[in-house]
Amino acid sequence: MSDTDNPFHPSLAAALMKLDPEDGEQIVEYFKTHALLTREKAMLQASVRDQKKLLVENAKLKKDIEQLRTQLQDKQRRRTAKALLAPPPPPVNPAPSTPVNQTTSPAGATAAVPTNPRPPSSTQDQRERLRRRRGERKARPSSDWFSLEAEPRVDVSRLDLRVGRIVSVRRHPLAETLFVQEVDVGEEAPRRVVSKLEEDTDFEELQGGLAVLLCNVKACRVRGVVSQARLLCCSASNSCSQLLTPPTGSIPGDRVTFLNYPGEPDRELQANQKLWELLQPDLQVDSKGVANYKGCGFEVKGKGLCRAPSLTSCIIR
Template sequence: MTQTKDKAMNTLAKHLGVKIAELSPKRCIEALNGIISKTDSLSSGESDSTKQQELNEHMKDKTYLVGEEMTVADLVMINKVSGYMKGLSKEERWSKNNFSRWYDLIQNSTDQEILSGLGVEKIKLAQPTQKSASTANPKASGEPKEKKKKEEKPKKEKAAKEAAVTVITPAMIDIRVGIIVSAEKHPDADSLYVEQIDVGEEQPRTVVSGLVKYMTLDELIGRKVLVVCNLKPASMRGVKSFAMVLCTSKDDKVEFVEPHLTSVPGDRAYFEGFSGIAPEPLLNPKKKIWETIQPGLFTNGSGEAGWYDADKKFHKLCVGSDGFVCKSKSITDGIMK
């Protein structure tokens, strides 16, 4: 086990640099001691439902094993349990939902080179499909074997096409600091503005926003805002919009969600507990990632922006290495979109 830990530590130090210094290997290993006792039976192939359930419960309110970012602890653990996870059926993985969520996050957030170095093979976590009575009990059918095989083939193909379960997190959303460099009324829509927003790229992005009712052009130009940059481009009354300005609203009042004054165009915003994870290049509309996360986006009682997870834990939206929290100027408990 000591060699496994050393290998994981060296690999992580090579690829994450200073992050390893933020949480020392000694502290990681100390935090793992209690968890390791629960996983000994897993890596050895033993079946202990009590320990399995304890480990699943341990991960209920955690994104990572230690702290708010992925550390050596997560790599040590995924190395230890990868064989166990590979041997589970879809149903068994699904029953350990908290642990499977963590496993899927780590395997998809880690460079393939690191996973290969640790001997970890990626596992496709898919939701189990219901088996029909005839499939579950082949003997109950009196049909010839040849016909049975022909019927089973389409079922296998259908099962193979079942979409893998995607653990949707707010880290998938690419939110960046931007500055509105220009804005004008939409030529064909009285309620829309067409803005040019600098998000740290070679050219500003064209963004269409329904803010005419709430803000004047003078209030837009030069404003530092937060921009969702990986939504699929959409045509709005003949003008294609390549991003979305993040606002908060309450009682027919709308305000920008604003980054810290020291931030610059292109700075990425992140939610507490989900930092250091690269966002999706483009959100796949079929996966409903934005639609899943957006209902949890709010400002809290202090006007701080963030996301409430399924357990009602509030993850603040921050920007910069100092973790400055993004805020609304005056709207508290407002909906963000």
């Protein structure tokens, strides 16, 4: 082993040999091995971080390529539509094919004179034909193939999921089965959330705890109280439900993201698109209690994964 590969200081090794001549060499070897293992562990952790970074960059590149491909297809569709909808060129009248008689001019030259000359078409007839062509184009049914708008993506990256701290919990004044929570999501004022909780929920334990919220839902009134977000919880087949728990160290306002689905969330989910209903079947808690979308975990970057407190293999709603 060279001096550059030896992480153990020579002076410290000499001091150990002097203090314990019999076992000093074994102690020195032990420390050398421990130091090398520590270095290899640090290198392995750095390699894992680099690998995750490459995965994120690859996903972004894949998204950029898909956008460029969509733009190219749109341009091709526009060109095709323009070519099909362009007015046809004006018809060119062919040369008359009628037989001609040769007559002799006074100078002795012969001239070709048509026996049955065809009168030229009038300007009114040309306009009438042009109107008919335009009328046929307008009456032609439009096809979805010429649609120039790209379809929006349908995946979990469009959801604005954030960590929130429950500031207070109280019963709904007009509904016994509903509860009103004030939740801090890192904004100037807490958001009010109306949700249905289990009757045996410990409100004192719930107050001050962290939860995962869907923040870009449209605000709506629930029995007279405006709800500005949605608390995510997991439910088992026996009707038992629990709120999802963010990783340790999370603070209000932290974004919950997905490694395989990068992208910015919608400003507000449109009710007519029913995005939440389309995504919900793929939002589940796996056998290890980790919340995921199609196998990709709910992640707070640098802090860990979101989990269910005690339930496994259940749905998220």
